[in-house]
Amino acid sequence: MTEPRRFRLAACQLGPIQKAESREAVVARLLAMLEQAHGEGATLAVFPELALTTFFPRWYMEDQAEVDGWFERDMPNPPTQPLFDRAKQLGVGFTFGYAELTPEGRHFNTSILVDRQGAIVGKYRKIHLPGHAEYDDARAFQHLEKRYFEPGDFGFPVWRTMGGLMGMCICNDRRWPEAWRVMGLQGVELVMLGYNTPSVNSQKSEEGLEDRLFHNRLSVQAGCYQNATWGVAVAKAGDEDGHPLIGGSLIVDPNGKIVAEAATEADEVLVADIDLDACTFGKTTIFDFARHRRPEHYGRIVNQVGAEPPAR
Amino acid sequence: MTEPRRFRLAACQLGPIQKAESREAVVARLLAMLEQAHGEGATLAVFPELALTTFFPRWYMEDQAEVDGWFERDMPNPPTQPLFDRAKQLGVGFTFGYAELTPEGRHFNTSILVDRQGAIVGKYRKIHLPGHAEYDDARAFQHLEKRYFEPGDFGFPVWRTMGGLMGMCICNDRRWPEAWRVMGLQGVELVMLGYNTPSVNSQKSEEGLEDRLFHNRLSVQAGCYQNATWGVAVAKAGDEDGHPLIGGSLIVDPNGKIVAEAATEADEVLVADIDLDACTFGKTTIFDFARHRRPEHYGRIVNQVGAEPPAR
Secondary structure, eight states, X not given: OOOXXXXXXXXXEBOOOOTXXXXXXXXXXXXXXXXXXXXXXXXXXXXOTTTTSOOGGGSOOOOHHHHHTTSBSSSSOTTTHHHHHHHHHHTOEEEEEEEEEOTTSOEEEEEEEEOTTSOXXXXXXXXXXXXXXXXXXXXXXXXXXXXXXXXXXXXOOEEEETTEEEEEEEGGGGGOHHHHHHHHTTTOSEEEEEEOOBSSBTTBTTOOHHHHHHHHHHHHHHHHHXXXXXXXXXXXXXXXXXXXXXXXXXXXXXXXXXEEEOOOSSSEEEEEEEEGGGGHHHHHTTTOHHHHOOGGGOTHHHHOSSOOOOOO | OOXXXXXXXXXXXXXXXXXXXXXXXXXXXXXXXXXXXXXTTOSEEEOOTTTTSOOGGGSOOOOHHHHHTTSBSSSSOTTTHHHHHHHHHHTOEEEEEEEEEOTTSOEEEEEEEEOTTSOEEEEEEXXXXXXXXXXXXXXSSOOOHHHHOOOOSSOOOEEEETTEXXXXXXXXXXXXXXXXXXXXXXXXXXXXXXXXXXXXXXXXXXXXXXXXXXXXXXXXXXXXXXXXXXXXXXXXOEEETTEEEOOOOEEEOTTSOEEEEOOOSSXXXXXXXXXXXXXXXXXXXXXXXXXXXXXGGOTHHHHOSSOOOOOO
């Protein structure tokens, strides 16, 4: 099936999800945004990271059964089935993030991509896990992604679906140019990502909302420009049980320009008209990788992990 | 010798250099800016790419002797010796770019780094050469860097000098996150670069000055933020024989924030106070590469040159 290269995209920003909120209550909100996106003509809807629960890695837990309660063992599962059903009826593709517990007992911060016919066509597991694994009393609050998840094991795949070349990453991945470039090297035309980003740096209290929004924009705009790809970055925003998260969801064109940006920290649907062929100019001129890249000088990027300053 | 981790940096933007202008006349302008930078307390002055001549790759030449006339066979040489002498007297380190012709007859787009004692401590040869090698009548004007230069062969070194870890790149390199990351992986604390960037895209006339300034800022700000380094990007600006170049020289902090930005397209000295220790927070938290990078998923960055989309 040939699907159009031009379509309307919806960034479905979520307001806060409180710890006590049920999956069913959250999915009702996702459904309402899906309906709104469809009503505005969108045929692809992007929901954020960990879109079914509060951002639980802020809570320190030692009881693995309690931890596992935040995870999904199947997808779709009973609470999320209505979202899959309705999107298929409407012919709207979508992506959202959730905590994945595999049959082997492995834990990932995952997002899935569902096409307009309702098939799960892509799965990504977050690679750049921020934060820490043990309780850290030097922080204003905890960020325990390294405790509850293991790093993703799928790399950064790009899927040929819904008329184009689609990629995903999650939250902190967007700050890492390696993530964008690995997708760019597969010709990606639209990168979809969600995030839960605290409004203050837990290790530097003077780094607040404006700085955090700036870094979000900067990372997404640079990733799009430098790979000549569309990008959509979607927040879970607002105050979750006293812990504020930034909003600032945005849709960025292959020139790095912002074409839509959220105005609230609540449930909010942004739409923009996407022309995947707008990637072609950049990919065939200044970012024609085949003509301009020089991998013989990039060896450190894969040959070392940490920084290795020159000897004194 | 222990040199200070805090010092004042000068970005010495050059206005246009016309084709007929002599090296001696240009060096007199560089000397005037060096004096001004020193007068304002700066101890490191950054001059742009190809700082001794007009941006000659816009001219198509077939006579190699004519081409070689734009190159320097020695550095310092008689026209530039006064700059080296005066900087040493003043105790000001500096960097500038020039076209280098080696004893073996090789041609590079080069920049050198000179310390406060007058020693050449670093040399970088531009790796990401933009443009094309043959006359292209589809372009509004020529950009023949791939004709007149070969790609640099030194990689992206970082030097321990003048109190910190110093890196260089040139013009188009700043758009390539690989360049920044290879320096970041050596702990770089200040990236110095110059550029000659036409004010209009030769292949897309509607991409004009504002877009070009935006991409310059975006690339430098992202490179600095994502590697927790200071950066200084210095233009040769203004109208060279009817060909306009952007200004927009800037100094960026390790958070990606602009701390100084040029207001003109003429000779202009910007200064900012640099504290190299301001890099430490980013390098030890969100961009602590040793804790967060995942090179096992970055293989494409070195294993392929061009984009390789998934099979249909």
